[in-house]
Amino acid sequence: MNNWRFKEIVVMSVLSVVFAVVYLAFLPIGKVLVGFFGPIGYDLIFGIWFIVSIIAAYIIRKPGAAFISETIAAMVEVMLGNATGPMLIVSGMIQGLGAETAFAVTRWKNYSSWVLMAAGVGSAVFSFVYGYFISGYAALSTTYVSGMLVTRMISGALIAGVLGKALSDGLAQTGVLSSFALGKEFRKKRTA
């Protein structure tokens, strides 16, 4: 944490706050889907709940960005007074750890699309293992549970990985990220 600039911490917090609101906005959508399809309804759009770790890690590119941003987003969700209470902080931490693992494997050096998608899948797997125990998926049949896992992994790769990268690239184009890792890389590419 010591090699972080304060600026990066505040920007990461703000991103987490913004996406906490987005996360909350997607909860009722998830609930409707669950009402129709059962627990797999959440898995269809689960990737949206990993997006901030991918965006923060991609922009700031420092160890811990994925984990901390997701944790903060979960905390803000709790503070805004909805969702599933303090337990949500735990699930946020687990999702963040999943994404962080993918970045840790590349030693926080590689931020290509594949790694970002892998981070989304990592969050999906971690959160699924956690959900397996907390929500009692043990009572469901194995086929259904594996269907849920695969759906969540795809959702993580596409919504969190691909959409997250697209949003961050869009932000980099505006120039506001010029003092962050992503903005610097963007400028280098442009001058080259």
Next chain:
Amino acid sequence: MFLHNLNPCIKALTIVLLVIMLALIFDPITPFLFMILTVILTFLGGNINWKKYCLYFVPFLVIAFGMLWTTIAFADAPANPHEVISLVGFDVPKESFVTALALAFRVLSVAALSLLFILTTNVVDFILSLIQHLKVSPKIAYGVLAGYRFLPMMKDELAIIRSAHRVRGFNHAKTLREKWNQYKMFSIPLLASSIRKAERTAIAMESKGFTGGKERTFYRRITITPSDWFFLCMMIMSLLGIAYISWEFGYFKWYNGEL
């Protein structure tokens, strides 16, 4: 009201412990009784508007219902397929139905616990308590507080961006598709302006001497009193007590390695 005066960190810890315990219980009676206890406690110990409470609680009923029917529909093959009960004209294995009911009540009892926390906890106290008791880095915690204060500003910012678009000839979105496109168009400027503001806030805080060091002093100290520990013990004891009661009546069932 005593729930409002509890230490936020201990309150959160209590709830996390209770949820983990609830996750191990697989019978419907225990979570049901515990949910009722939690709701009663929330209203006795907290100053809560019941209309607001219902508004928050209703969505969880929808989830619980979804949980109920899918667990029945996609359940594992039951051990005793001959024991069936009739449910709106369908024969359902008793075992699946009981498990489904258990999962649905678990959702509701976790929801009741969460509402107890959310509706009785002050945000700033919670963050101060995180720094003072859980040793969260003040750098991060104050960063979060600053970010949290941006939310109302973002609403204004959205209004400004919307007006700016209208001035340039974009009309009000009417259909769902137009609205979606509009949000796509708003998202980048909204994020960009928040990032700019965040950068400025960070510079302002640093220039006024905020170092984020652990040795800082606090104007407001959040305390941990014996009554916080009493609350923690009481809640856990009552869950154990309820589990014992349902065990006495032969309902109790808990997780034993079903995969």
